[in-house]
Amino acid sequence: VLPSDYEKPQSPYAKAIVIEVSEESKFYGSLETNDTILVERRMLHKIEIDDFSFYLVLENYVYGRIDK
DSSP states (O other), rough: OOTTOOOOOSSEEEEEEEOOOOOTSTBBBTOOOOOEEEEGGGGEEEEEEEEEEEEEGGGGEEEEEEEE
């Protein structure tokens, strides 16, 4: 029997869609807009501007690109 507020543990990793890559990043030129990447979930930083939410991640926590 599980408590009513039980939630399945989340994976420590998450898929993310690239919106833009900084020109100063080591990934500049190798990652493009709409690429899917694998990142460490706990290192995502949520930024809210008006009604939009964006997530930033340092390049050290990008594990790779997921090709479809």
